[in-house]
Amino acid sequence: MKVLITELIWEEGIRELESLGIDVDYDENLWRNRAECLSCLKDYHAIIVRNQTKVDQELINAGTKLKAVGRLGVGLDNIDVKAAQEKGIKVVYARNANATSVAEYVMAAILSVKRPIHLANQDIRKGNWDRKKYTGEELYRKTLGLIGLGEISHRVAKRAKAFGMNVVGYDPFMAEYDHIVSETGVHQLDSLQECLSISDFVSLHVPLTSDTKHLISYNEFEVMKPHAYLINTSRGGIIDETALSSALENQQMAGAFLDVLESEPISPTNNLLSYENVILTPHVAGLTRESQIRTSILVAHELGKLLYEDVQKVREK
Structure with a gap:
């Protein structure tokens, strides 16, 4: 063989x-x-x-x-x-072999927004000591919205709850007795728009299918909080990148963490490279x-x- x-x-x-x-x-x-x-x-x-x-x-x-x-x-x-x-x-x-690694990536993204210690370190090495600029925010009582409630979301939810975050989620295929709802305590919402509208962070965990392609597009960005961040570790095609650029340009959201893109590797002409509030990684969320x-x-x-x-x-x- x-x-x-x-x-x-x-x-x-x-x-x-x-x-x-x-x-x-x-x-x-x-x-x-x-x-x-x-x-x-x-x-x-x-x-x-x-x-x-x-x-x-x-x-x-x-x-x-x-x-x-x-x-x-x-x-x-x-x-x-x-x-x-x-x-x-x-x-x-x-x-499920890389579920823990992806969950830790999501938490690393969230923490890097609220407590950007790496940026503070770089600033100090430039000769500065700006305590006000690097005054962060707690994760406590912030809301994390999970789109797709499978095993990875289950592990993200457990870690987020350990920080005292409110965790909500949307998945039309999950029932109230499924473990992520009944045992992890994720509050299940009735619609994608509701989940997007109340979340400070939105993390995507759905497969790419004909039904989920461009699941997050113009209408979805319109209901997000202006200070919210979007995290995608699933597949690039789930986000409409043209709509994302428009949302960033119009300040409809605070930024995005993108581990996956519609076309990989990223093209040097990809418009998302022009936004400092878009953090890009080369499809490594599950790679530890x-x-x-x-x-x-x-x-x-x-x-x-x-x-x-x-x-x-x-x-x-």
């Missing part, structure tokens, strides 16, 4: 596969060469990707021996799951050493289980 890995994976994942007798070919930059990826895929029984490799109908058809696709993450918008299922190809992903070890091992283990029986058959022959 042979596995092709086209994007970054931690060594622990490769060792997990090799321990099962699976041959691994790894090139973290292969996703950049679509033609080569299509050409060589016919020799492999599984492929492991992140979010850059487009596992579409064309690629699936090229993998004539494919039995499984492994996704080093949780979003599946770069994988044609239906096409894979029609070919009998299993799709495995790193469910611990989460990547968990992600790599989990995907390798699940994929390995799917291929193990075939490996044993080969050995018996």
Whole structure:
């Protein structure tokens, strides 16, 4: 059995596969060469990707021996799951492996707004001692709005509540007995607009689908508080970036933390680069050493289980 890995994976994942007798070919930059990826895929029984490799109908058809696709993450918008299922190809992903890391990123973003100690440090090193400028605000009793109430939001809510924040949320698929509502105490709201209108911070945690594309657009920015911040660690397409630029220009909101964009890597001509109150990071909210070890091992283990029986058959022959 042979596995092709086209994007970054931690060594622990490769060792997990090799321990099962699976041959691994790894090139973290292969996703950049679509033609080569299509050409060589016919020799492999599984492929492991992140979010850059487009596992579409064309690629699936090229993998004539494919039995499984492994996704080093949780979003599946770069994988044609239906096409894979029609070919009998299993799709495995790193469910919840990076949830803690994303939750900590969200809290780091919130804290950096209210207590910008990194900026105070830089100012002191310029010879200043401006205590008034760096008088911050408490998180206590500020309101955090969570859009999408899955596992990541559950972990964000627990941390925010430890700071004494009010945590509200909107998710039409959640019921009052689901754990994030009944056990974490998130106050569930009836509409997206209500959640946006009362929140000091809004954090997005929904998958990118046809229903959620540009979920946050002109109408949504109009109801946000002028001092509110928007945090997106899910997918770039959920925010209409043209509408976001307009909202920033019209001071309809205080700023945004964007770990994901509609087009990645960011273009030098992207208008969002011109706003100092937009903090950009290169899709790293879920990337910590611990989460990547968990992600790599989990995907390798699940994929390995799917291929193990075939490996044993080969050995018996």
